[in-house]
Amino acid sequence: GVAADLLGRFAPLADLAPLVRAHHEWFNGEGYPDGLKGEAISAETRIISIVNAFFNVTFDLPIKTETTVDEGLQELTRFAGINLDPALTESFTTMCREAASSKAPWYQRMLDSLMRSQPPSVPAGPRDILSVADSRELRIIYRIAQETNAVLDLDTLLTRIVNIIRDVMGYYMVSILLPGNKRDELRVGAHSGYSIDITGLTIPTAQGITGWVFTHGVPQIIADVKTEPRYIGLDEKVYSELAFPLISRGRVVGVLNAESQHVDAFSEADVGLMSAVGSQLASYLEVAQLHDTLKREASHDPLTRLNNRRLFLERIQQEVIRAGGAGESFSIVFLDVNELKRINDTYGHLAGDALLREVSNALMDAVRGEDVVARYGGDEFVVLLPATPAPAATIVAQRISDGIARHRFMAGRELLQIPGVSLGVATFPRDGATAEDLLASADATLYQEKRKAG
Known part of the structure; x- marks a missing residue:
């Protein structure tokens, strides 16, 4: 654009203006400023693009080796048909490889120049539009x-x-x-x-x-x-x-x-x-x-946006390996929502969904950023508490229970209190040395608490 306009106003260089204007056109038509494609781009411009690209992947590199030219030619072929004319690119690479094989004098001079060249420095101020x-x-x-x-x-x-x-x-x-x-x-x-x-x-x-x-x-x-x-x-x-x-x-x-x-x-x-x-x-x-x-x-539950069961199982397996290697403990809190079936039957499934979403909000409010909260399935949720021994996990479980008791959810036009949850806590390695054992232990504790509550 700008550079081409300037050249067009200067008679001795006016013939170069179309070449400069088309310099950023791509062979596949995705360039600019005019979106020219294929042979609509002048042959001179297509040749200049190939030579310029060759210098970019050879002379402009900070480190050059004996394989720089060959690697550069391979890069050019990857862009044939995209930026570059594929037929001209093939002709250029063939010419260079034949010259390398025959040790043509011009090719040897180019190699000498390449090995002595320095990569272009980055200017501190405004960059030249032509370079x-x-x-x-x-x-x-x-x-x-x-x-x-x-x-x-x-x-x-x-x-x-x-x-x-x-x-x-x-x-x-x-x-x-x-x-x-x-x-x-x-x-x-x-x-x-x-x-x-x-x-x-x-x-x-x-x-x-x-x-x-x-x-x-x-x-x-x-x-x-x-x-x-x-x-x-x-x-x-x-x-x-x-x-x-x-x-x-x-x-x-x-x-x-x-x-x-x-x-x-x-x-x-x-x-x-x-x-x-x-x-x-x-x-x-x-x-x-x-x-x-x-x-x-x-990896996320579409209703609550919490992690889903699959992701939770991956994370607990990782925590078993980490804590086992470090000799540390961690805990999980397993919980299910009381009376979800009654809410669904009385107020409809939209109310049940609202209840589950509010439980998930309460869980996220009660835990730390590093804890992993997941919907395990149906009315069941589970929380992974990294680096948390049993006494601290019990405190977190109580905080979760208290937090849920403060939350409300909409059932139709009624604002209802969450019926409550039943919780079970298990700690690695005391209650299990594998993810399966820990989940089974927390589940068993949950149902013991549920039976006690009647």
């Missing part, structure tokens, strides 16, 4: 593509993405923000370079630069955050910011945020690079988020 996006774009896309092939866990993928972008671009700090649990908030999904852990930090979408970008779907460059009233600062050394919306299928799925220690550190070159990698990044995130949602659905 940054084209030299770093492929590396970011390739490295993130490698990660998505191996990683579907959302948290892990997010962390690796911000590290890759910060490493390749030399940004001071990078973070990715995603929609939070509430409709009007964003949460920090991952970050790199921050002096404190801000993972999980929430920001209202009506506040901050990132909130504005998420709401409007438009990138923002803030040359000096000290003069920007919307800026939410976590590091006094930050002077400029770039926030870019990650858009997939017309919907903003997150915000990529970069910050710098220098005033006016970001330019249209950075926006151009984010435009080039942003759609791919947004697609990767959407797949990972879907996978994360499916994984959560598979």
Whole structure:
């Protein structure tokens, strides 16, 4: 865009303007600014893209070895048909390999130059629009593509993405923000370079630069955050910011945020690079988020949103191994809800569901963050208390019982008190050395208490 317009106004270089304008077009049509595809992109531009990509995966690397060229050519072939013209890419790699085999003089000179070259330094101030996006774009896309092939866990993928972008671009700090649990908030999904852990930090979408970008779907460059009233600062050394919306299928799925220690550190070159990698990044995130949602659905009870029986059994098995190896104890509290059948028969199953949800709320209010609460099945719930001996577990069980007694639930138009629960406690290893034995012991204690209560 901008560079091509400038060249077009300068007669001696006007013929170069179309080449520069098309420099970020992709062979598969997913590039910019015009979305050209295949042979609609000039042959000269397609050749320049291949040569530029070759330099990116060879000369721009910080460490070069005898295998650098061959590895670089292999990387080029992975992008044939995506960024690069497949036929021209094949011709280029064949030419290089034949020259290597015959020890052609031009190839030997290139190798000598390669081994002596230094990787480009990252400028402190604004980046040159003609040099940054084209030299770093492929590396970011390739490295993130490698990660998505191996990683579907959302948290892990997010962390690796911000590290890759910060490493390749030399940004001071990078973070990715995603929609939070509430409709009007964003949460920090991952970050790199921050002096404190801000993972999980929430920001209202009506506040901050990132909130504005998420709401409007438009990138923002803030040359000096000290003069920007919307800026939410976590590091006094930050002077400029770039926030870019990650858009997939017309919907903003997150915000990529970069910050710098220098005033006016970001330019249209950075926006151009984010435009080039942003759609791919947004697609990767959407797949990972879907996978994360499916994984959560598979491990959580749909009614109460508590962990389900399967996840609980996995966690208690892990705790048996951990506590056994460390010579520690832990406890579980098993409980079932009294009179659930009567509530269902009298008020209907919606009332019974409301009762179970309120019991789950009371349980979450009564336990620590590290405790694991699960719906075991039907009217049964179970709580895993890591590093908790029997006397402390008894106190927790009483706190759970007292807390549940204070909660109310809606049965039709009536606000009713929870009928109560029966509880059983078991402690590792005193009451059992395996998960099965502990659950059986807690269950037996529960029914003893139930019989005593009549």
